Amino acid sequence: MSEEIVLEVKGLRVRYGDFEAVKGVDFTLEKGGILGIVGESGSGKSTVARTLIGLQRKSSGDVHVNAKSMQMIFQDAVGSLNPRMTVRQTLGEVLKVKGIADATPESLLELVGLSTAVLDQYPRELSGGQCQRVSIARALACRPEVLIADEPVSALDVSVQARILNLIRELRSKLNLSILLIAHDLAVVKNVCDRICVMEKGVFVDSGTALDVFTNPKSDYTKRLISAVPDVDRALDERSGSLALKRSY
Numbered sequence: 698m699s700e701e702i703v704l705e706v707k708g709l710r711v712r713y714g715d716f717e718a719v720k721g722v723d724f725t726l727e728k729g730g731i732l733g734i735v736g737e738s739g740s741g742k743s744t745v746a747r748t749l750i751g752l753q754r755k756s757s758g759d760v761h762v763n764a765k766s767m768q769m770i771f772q773d774a775v776g777s778l779n780p781r782m783t784v785r786q787t788l789g790e791v792l793k794v795k796g797i798a799d800a801t802p803e804s805l806l807e808l809v810g811l812s813t814a815v816l817d818q819y820p821r822e823l824s825g826g827q828c829q830r831v832s833i834a835r836a837l838a839c840r841p842e843v844l845i846a847d848e849p850v851s852a853l854d855v856s857v858q859a860r861i862l863n864l865i866r867e868l869r870s871k872l873n874l875s876i877l878l879i880a881h882d883l884a885v886v887k888n889v890c891d892r893i894c895v896m897e898k899g900v901f902v903d904s905g906t907a908l909d910v911f912t913n914p915k916s917d918y919t920k921r922l923i924s925a926v927p928d929v930d931r932a933l934d935e936r937s938g939s940l941a942l943k944r945s946y
C-alpha cells in the first residue's frame with residue numbers, strides 16, 4: 698500500500714443476517730484528501746463507515762488502514778452527545794482517555810470555532826450547528842489522521858451546512874486530515890470533495906473526481922442525483938432574492 702494512501706478498501710461486503718447491505722465496494726482515500734460517499738437513505742453509507750471503524754463486522758473483503766488514529770463523527774450529532782454532560786465534561790472525558798498532551802477543552806473549541814462560553818452548557822442548550830461543532834471537537838481530541846464524517850450536515854439549515862462544510866475543509870488543511878465525507882445529496886459534496894463515489898443499494902455505481910462524476914455520470918441514478926442539485930441552487934438563489942436558475946457544474 699502506497700505511503701500516500703491512508704485507507705484502502707477492496708471488495709467490502711457487509712450483511713445483517715440474510716440481508717446484504719454492502720455488496721462489494723472498493724475505494725481508496727489519499728493522504729490529505731476528501732472523499733465523498735453519496736447515496737440515498739438505506740444505500741449502505743453508514744454501514745461502510747461503521748465497518749471501517751470496527752463497529753460492524755465485515756462479511757468479506759479487505760480494509761487496510763495506514764494511519765495511527767481514525768475517528769468518526771456520527772450521523773446524529775445531538776444524539777451522539779450525552780445529554781447529562783456539559784461540553785466541558787464531554788471533552789474532558791475524551792481528553793482523559795485518549796487526548797494528546799497539549800490539548801484542552803478550550804483548545805479543542807477554538808479549533809472548531811466555538812466560544813468558551815459554551816463550556817458549561819448542556820447539549821439541549823446548544824443549536825444543531827453548535828452540537829455538530831462539539832462532536833467534531835470531540836473527534837479531534839486524539840488528533841486523528843483520518844476523520845469519517847457521517848452526514849455531518851444533513852440535520853442542519855442550509856446556511857449552517859455551508860459553515861460546517863467550510864470548517865471541515867479548513868480542518869483538513871490545518872491538521873493535515875484525510876476525510877471520508879458521507880452525504881445523501883451531491884450538492885453537499887460537490888464543492889468539498891476531491892473524489893466522489895455514488896452508492897446505490899450497496900454498490901458504487903459511479904466514482905471519480907467531482908468533475909468526472911458531474912460531467913460524465915455513468916449511471917441513471919447519478920444523473921437523477923445531479924438533476925436534483927440545481928433545485929438546491931435555485932432554492933439558495935431564491936433565498937438570496939435572485940430567481941436565476943443556475944446550473945453550477
Ligand SMILES: Nc1ncnc2c1ncn2[C@@H]1O[C@H](COP(=O)(O)OP(=O)(O)OP(=O)(O)O)[C@@H](O)[C@H]1O
Binds near residue numbers: 713742745881
Ligand atoms: N443493525 C441493522 N440491522 C439490520 N439492518 C440494518 C441495520 N443497520 C442498517 N440496516 C439496513 O442496511 C441498509 C443500509 O443501512 P445504512 O444505515 O448503512 O444506510 P445509509 O445509506 O447510511 O442510510 P441513511 O442515509 O438513512 O443514513 C438499510 O436497508 C438498513 O435498513
Ligand SMILES: [Mg+2]
Binds near residue numbers: 743744847848
Ligand atoms: Mg446513514
